[in-house]
Amino acid sequence: MTLSAGERLARLRLARTDRVGPVAFRQLLQRFGSAEAAVDAWPRLTARAGAASPLCETDRVQAELEAGEAIGGRLLIVGDPDYPAALAAVDPPPPVLWGLGNATLLTARPCIAVVGARVASAGGLRIARGLAAQLGAAGWTVVSGLARGVDGAAHEGALETGTVAVLGGGVDDVYPPEHADLHRRLAQQGCVVSERPPGARAQAQDFPRRNRIISGLSRGVIVVEAELRSGSLITARLAAEQGREVFAVPGSPLDPRSRGTNDLIRNGAALCEGLEDVQRAFSTLRTLFEPQADSPDFQEPDDALIEQLAALLSPTPTPRDELARAVGAPAGAVAAALLELSLEGRATLLAGGLVSS
Structure with missing residues (x-):
């Protein structure tokens, strides 16, 4: 299904927001169902995080779109039918790509x-x-x-x-x-x-x-x-x-x-x-690339859980499931708390469900 113009713009805004890397981008889509919903929820999502990055302004991404159009570029956004399937299956895929040429x-x-x-x-x-x-x-x-x-x-x-x-x-x-x-x-x-x-x-x-x-x-x-x-x-x-x-x-x-x-x-x-x-x-070229399934049932975290998790993080990558066991909290609440910590710059979300400080 082709993304709407509004959803494409919202995905580009999220992708260009500081501290929203590919893992956080994917989790924002999973948590809110769409980039437009994530953009709408941004003030509430970052209310606890005084140091959270501001959402990328619409004017900035509009300027990027105009610059790309001026050189004949084409914007490919994950979720578009023409986004490469092999790349979409990477854990996690780059949210956006610019293409020039064919x-x-x-x-x-x-x-x-x-x-x-x-x-x-x-x-x-x-x-x-x-x-x-x-x-x-x-x-x-x-x-x-x-x-x-x-x-x-x-x-x-x-x-x-x-x-x-x-x-x-x-x-x-x-x-x-x-x-x-x-x-x-x-x-x-x-x-x-x-x-x-x-x-x-x-x-x-x-x-x-x-x-x-x-x-x-x-x-x-x-x-x-x-x-x-x-x-x-x-x-x-x-x-x-x-x-x-x-x-x-x-x-x-x-x-x-x-x-x-x-x-x-x-x-x-x-x-x-x-x-x-x-x-x-390669005896056959019928390789199937399946998107990575990593969609926790997000739950609203409280401040105490966020601070518990922040205290457990270190520069050594730790599995998210291990952190959930350590604090005795549901995986969905832990995933949501770690996402908020990443937007504050207090956690780094890595591929494979790993997290570091």
Whole structure:
């Protein structure tokens, strides 16, 4: 069912409100049934929290919508029928995405990611470009991060068949500068996506979230060259946590750029020397992505419960169910109290039902 214009606007307002991350966003929808109802309830919800973030103003999101329209962007909101099903099944999904270019590439064909070293060898670039071209010809949409090295080569290889670049900044944030022409061609022939507003410049904290979207869109992640401390290995780890297949191209033990990929294989990743290895792993493309079921029966918490839970939190992530047992309160009341603590900035809601201070 298509979201109404009012619900889309309300969801964007919630997504752009400080302290409303993907987990809090999902719980607000679960607690109130819709974003419009959550917006209406915001004054009451935050009445106890003197330090709670104000709700993002309508003027600010209207300006974002106008900026996106001006560059030809398309806003995809979780709950829309055209929001990618694979990403919607991630725990939790990004509330909103901007797309620039052919957004049907996100849903029309299965996606697979090709990522790797920024300072790649000539051989690594050749493998990434050739493998991406083979995957595209075989019916895959190739996803990568538009970074130097392997990412750029993967986009080049799949440009004719369909490729998606996920950015840390807004969809109009061209980085690195030498990829300006590739970015332009992707916006014309492929698709550029980001959860940041148009005009936003990438910050360091944006790249792990970008990597999570790369793996979340994809049914598998192929790593071509990566050192042991590499962002590509973060993407591979996220893919494994999301239940995606992880592939790694083996390399010489004498090359530091192969140590990460060789270690992935050592720890269970599928060896990938070409398209045949990918096809063997995916004997069928009828993968079903089911949204995560995490919908507690929210109950109104009291001040005493909120303070009890605040005292139990620490920087170490703790399961929400464990906190409920510790205070002897119903799970729904604990979930509501933790949501309010997160809006105050006194708790951080994490994927998998975990909470930290």
